[in-house]
Amino acid sequence: MPDFFRGGLLQAQEESSPAEKTEGTECTYFTNFPQYSAHGPALLERFLPSEDTYLPSSDIGFRTQAVARSLPAVPDGPPAWSPTWADERLTWVDHYIFSALRAKGIAPANLTNDAEFLRRITLDLTGRIPSTDEVTAFLAGRDPQKRTHAIDRLLDSPEWVDRWTFWFGDLLKNNVRSTQVVRYNEGRNAFNQFIRESLTENKPYNQFVAELITASGDSFETGAVNFNVGGRMTMGPVQDTYDKQWVQVATTFLGLKNFDCLLCHNGAGHLNAVNLWGSQVTRAQAWGLAAFFTRSRITRYTRQPNNSYVLQDVSAGAYNLNTNSGNRPVREPAAGQSRTVTPTYLFSGRRAGNSENYRQVLAQEVTSDFQFARATVNYIWAHFFGVGIVDPPDAFDLARLDPKKPPPEPWTIQPSHPELLDELARFFIAQNYNLKALMREISNSRSYQLSSRYEGKWSPTYTRLLARHLVRRLDSEELHDALVESSGVPNNMRIAGFADPIPWAMQLPDTQTPGGAVGAFLNTFLRGDRDENPRRKDLSVAQSLDLMNDPFVIQRVRASTATGLLARLLATPLSNSDLVEALYLNVLSRHPTAEEKLKAITLLQTGTRRTQAEDLLWSLYNKVDFIFNY
Numbered sequence: 001m002p003d004f005f006r007g008g009l010l011q012a013q014e015e016s017s018p019a020e021k022t023e024g025t026e027c028t029y030f031t032n033f034p035q036y037s038a039h040g041p042a043l044l045e046r047f048l049p050s051e052d053t054y055l056p057s058s059d060i061g062f063r064t065q066a067v068a069r070s071l072p073a074v075p076d077g078p079p080a081w082s083p084t085w086a087d088e089r090l091t092w093v094d095h096y097i098f099s100a101l102r103a104k105g106i107a108p109a110n111l112t113n114d115a116e117f118l119r120r121i122t123l124d125l126t127g128r129i130p131s132t133d134e135v136t137a138f139l140a141g142r143d144p145q146k147r148t149h150a151i152d153r154l155l156d157s158p159e160w161v162d163r164w165t166f167w168f169g170d171l172l173k174n175n176v177r178s179t180q181v182v183r184y185n186e187g188r189n190a191f192n193q194f195i196r197e198s199l200t201e202n203k204p205y206n207q208f209v210a211e212l213i214t215a216s217g218d219s220f221e222t223g224a225v226n227f228n229v230g231g232r233m234t235m236g237p238v239q240d241t242y243d244k245q246w247v248q249v250a251t252t253f254l255g256l257k258n259f260d261c262l263l264c265h266n267g268a269g270h271l272n273a274v275n276l277w278g279s280q281v282t283r284a285q286a287w288g289l290a291a292f293f294t295r296s297r298i299t300r301y302t303r304q305p306n307n308s309y310v311l312q313d314v315s316a317g318a319y320n321l322n323t324n325s326g327n328r329p330v331r332e333p334a335a336g337q338s339r340t341v342t343p344t345y346l347f348s349g350r351r352a353g354n355s356e357n358y359r360q361v362l363a364q365e366v367t368s369d370f371q372f373a374r375a376t377v378n379y380i381w382a383h384f385f386g387v388g389i390v391d392p393p394d395a396f397d398l399a400r401l402d403p404k405k406p407p408p409e410p411w412t413i414q415p416s417h418p419e420l421l422d423e424l425a426r427f428f429i430a431q432n433y434n435l436k437a438l439m440r441e442i443s444n445s446r447s448y449q450l451s452s453r454y455e456g457k458w459s460p461t462y463t464r465l466l467a468r469h470l471v472r473r474l475d476s477e478e479l480h481d482a483l484v485e486s487s488g489v490p491n492n493m494r495i496a497g498f499a500d501p502i503p504w505a506m507q508l509p510d511t512q513t514p515g516g517a518v519g520a521f522l523n524t525f526l527r528g529d530r531d532e533n534p535r536r537k538d539l540s541v542a543q544s545l546d547l548m549n550d551p552f553v554i555q556r557v558r559a560s561t562a563t564g565l566l567a568r569l570l571a572t573p574l575s576n577s578d579l580v581e582a583l584y585l586n587v588l589s590r591h592p593t594a595e596e597k598l599k600a601i602t603l604l605q606t607g608t609r610r611t612q613a614e615d616l617l618w619s620l621y622n623k624v625d626f627i628f629n630y
Contacts, residue, residue, distance in 0.1 A: 093445040096420035097466055109468035112451040114139055115590040116630065117147060121443055122589075123474070123629045124384055125151070126159035127166065127506040129482045132585045139591075151443050155436045162506045164435070165196045166477065167383070170528075170535060171252060172212070173230055175510045178531040180244075181232050184306040185496040186220040192509040194223025205376060205433040206367035209253055213363040218301060220308040229309045232298050236326025239290070241298070242319060243328065246290040253366055255375030255396040262286040264328050276411050277399035281346075284337070288344035291319035292352065292362035313357060319343075347371065371398070373425035377438060381424070384442050386470035387463065389421045390414055416464040452630040471630040473537050476525035477505035478629075480518070480552075483621065486587045487556030488565040491518065511535070521552045547622050557618045559610045566613055576604040579613065587620040 090098070101108055112120065118138045122130045130138070138150060154160055174191045176183055183191070198208045215224035231245035243263045250256040258271060258278040263286045271278040294317040301310045319341040323331040333339050343352040345365040352361040366372055375396065382388035390396050400407045400414040401421075407413070415421045424438070431437040442448055452469040454462075463470065474482065481504050484491050492501035493514045502508060511527045513519070524546050526536040547553055559566035569582055580600040584592040592600065604612050620626060 089446070091441070091445045092423070093420065093441065094447050096417050096423070097445075097447040100417060101465055101467055104465065106462055106465060106467050107456060108447075108466075109451040109454045111446065111449055112469065114147075116451070117449055118150060119589040120469070120629060121147075121151060122154060123478060124443070125154040125163065125439065126157060127163035127475070127478050127481060128159055128504075129485055130589050131485065132582070135585050135589050147449070148444055151440055155440060159506075160436075161196060161199050162504065164199050165192065166506050166508070168195045168199070169510060170530060171379070172227055173530045174226065175512050175530040177512065178230065178529075180234055181230055181309075183219060183226055183229065184308070186306060187226050187229070187308060188509055189497040190220055190223035191226035192223070194226075199435075202434065202436055205428075205435055206372070207433070209372075210363040210367050213249060213366065214357075214359045216296075216311050216313055218308050218310050220303075225309070225311045228293075228296070228311055229298060231293075232309070233327060236328075237323045239319060239323055239331060240327045242290040242293040243286075245293045246286075249362070249366060250289070251394050253375065254369065254371050255378060255390065255394050256371075256398075257394045259286055259289070263290060275395070275397045276407055277397050280399070284334070284341070285344075285346050287319055287321075287331075287341045289346055291341045291343040292345075292358045294319050294343070295358045313359065370425060370429075371396070373428045373433070374401075374421060376433075377424040377428050378421060380435070380438055381442065384439070384448055385466060386472050387416075387466075389417050389424075391416075391464070416466075469630070471628045473539060473628055474525075475535065476511075476522040476527035477508065479525055479627070480505035480522060482626070483553060483556055486565065487561075487617075488563055488568065489556045489561050490563070491552075493518065517550075518552060521546055521550055544622070547627070548618075553618075553621060557614050557621070559614055566610075566617060570610060570613060576601045576609075579604065580616070583613075583617055583620060587617065588623065588625055590625075 098108065115135065115138075118130050118135060122128060122134075138146060143149065169192060172191070172195070174183075174188055174195070176185060176188045198211075211224045212227040215222055215228065217225050219225045219229050227248070228245055231241060231248050233240040233244045247257075247260045247263065250259040258267070258275050258281075261267070261270060262278060262281050262283060264283070266283050267275070267278040267281045295315070296311055296313050296317075298309050298311050301308045321331045321333045321337075321339045321341065343358050343361070344350070345362070347369055348365055350361070350365055352358045375393070378388045378390050378396075379393045382391065382393045390401075397414050400411055401418060403413050403418050424441075427441065428434075428438050447466060448469070450466070450469045452471050454468045458468075462468075480491070484504065490503050492503050493505075493508070495502050495509065495513050497509075505522065508514070511522075511530050524540070524542050526538055528535040555561060556564060557566070558564065559570055561567060565583075565586055569579055574582065577597070580592055580597050583600075584590060584596070600616050603616065606612065
């Protein structure tokens with residue numbers, strides 16, 4: 001049995017969930033699924049090479065070491081620094097990455113090949129796999145700039161807008177219902193549309209964020225309002241809402257999640273072992289930041305059939321230290337302290353004047369703060385590399401960022417590449433906060449284009465130094481769309497508020513739709529709810545079972561599906577060799593290896609060609625390199 005089933009997903013599940021541990025090393029669960037119970041393992045043995053050609057794992061977020069084939073050991077440590085491409089088109093980004101590797105005597109992986117690069121960049125920029133025509137044309141191309149041209153094409157595609165509308169929907173927690181707020185379909189759709197329109201016009205990110213912080217109006221009509229509406233807190237005084245609204249801003253736009261702690265108590269004695277900077281911040285300083293929201297009011301507007309929220313600015317309002325109930329501890333002034341908190345931006349010292357619009361002042365301070373640019377580029381970097389320069393990306397420690405001002409022992413500098421982090425932030429500012437320019441610069445780097453394979457002896461200490469590309473399991477929506485794209489069998493989803501059916505999961509307005517069987521399939525791959533359950537990359541037995549037996553997958557394997565890939569291929573006079581090539585290009589975005597092709601052709605020459613072709617397609621959907629972005 002291939003290692004993917006014996007020691008890949010199964011082992012990962014055993015490590016993460018001992019209670020669900022599967023005894024032994026054989027796939028006993030095939031017997032519960034009659035469609036493939038008799039021949040599932042045998043099919044995989046026949047169609048897959050004896051050694052899976054993929055993939056070393058990321059060591060970040062989930063454990064997938066067993067997915068990888070064994071790498072050759074290098075007795076004397078990592079290979080010498082001698083990449084043949086070392087002087088080819090290196091960017092300033094590469095200077096920082098490769099200088100750090102060279103300083104430690106660690107050689108980087110080789111560059112990834114063209115097929116792997118195209119699949120990787122297409123998934124990262126659009127959430128989709130490339131089409132067969134795109135793969136074929138790219139592999140045949142002789143233009144030395146073809147990778148750069150592919151990046152430019154993808155950045156200008158409507159699929160880029162789809163993918164990043166969805167990405168920012170996750171970041172901004174846009175959903176129909178959370179524990180505190182019901183936006184209804186109308187509010188969720190308006191928020192989704194605001195994000196989509198902003199990305200379509202490539203709006204500068206500082207403008208985009210300023211609009212989110214300052215927006216006023218009806219949540220069904222002014223999509224940006226829904227960001228601050230998401231900070232509404234019930235069952236407590238209004239100060240709880242002001243606190244939550246600031247926590248949203250600090251976490252999402254500054255990467256400073258510890259304010260959720262600091263708005264309950266001083267950092268000293270609570271964050272000492274977690275965040276050096278946070279341990280020096282007081283609750284009173286956090287109140288000063290939450291106070292910027294004291295002149296905005298959120299009310300329910302009665303309309304049929306659902307009630308919207310209306311957010312308006314008022315001429316007066318204050319953060320009063322006079323509460324003894326709600327979601328946070330008692331708020332009361334210290335000796336000699338006023339009972340009213342003045343809105344004060346901690347990082348610049350600016351105080352909002354009485355005649356100023358508090359939220360506008362806050363938006364100005366946040367979007368001009370260098371930490372805003374630094375946190376943004378770190379979030380984007382983490383998407384492309386699988387790990388942030390500061391990781392987790394929302395857990396910055398501002399006292400540990402500058403190598404010229406090192407923290408006291410035992411603390412260490414937090415970023416893996418502090419100079420690169422700041423240079424990326426300066427680049428982003430110089431580019432007028434252009435998200436596409438930032439993504440273009442990152443993805444054109446040789447550092448991003450390294451292979452996920454590592455020819456030397458790998459050490460976990462190399463992970464954050466980015467000596468190779470880190471693999472990740474496809475998100476739920478990416479997997480759904482890869483199945484739809486490669487099979488040619490559409491899945492048109494009816495979503496409330498959308499006149500036309502939605503064919504791609506990457507176009508869904510949130511992670512709480514659709515319901516039913518497709519929703520259950522997406523949930524198995526841990527898409528979260530944009531509220532209390534975050535998106536996760538964990539692996540599970542349930543995921544492997546869904547890929548083997550879920551009707552959503554099986555429907556796309558059947559040659560009887562008239563619009564499907566197999567029906568179209570089998571209706572043409574393709575040779576077995578060409579049929580195998582077509583399936584691999586459609587599903588895995590690459591040509592089969594010689595061993596894979598030989599095994600597949602041998603199978604197609606026995607039994608019923610249609611049945612064997614279905615089995616081959618099924619096997620490809622259960623192959624490691626379909627499920628992972630590498």
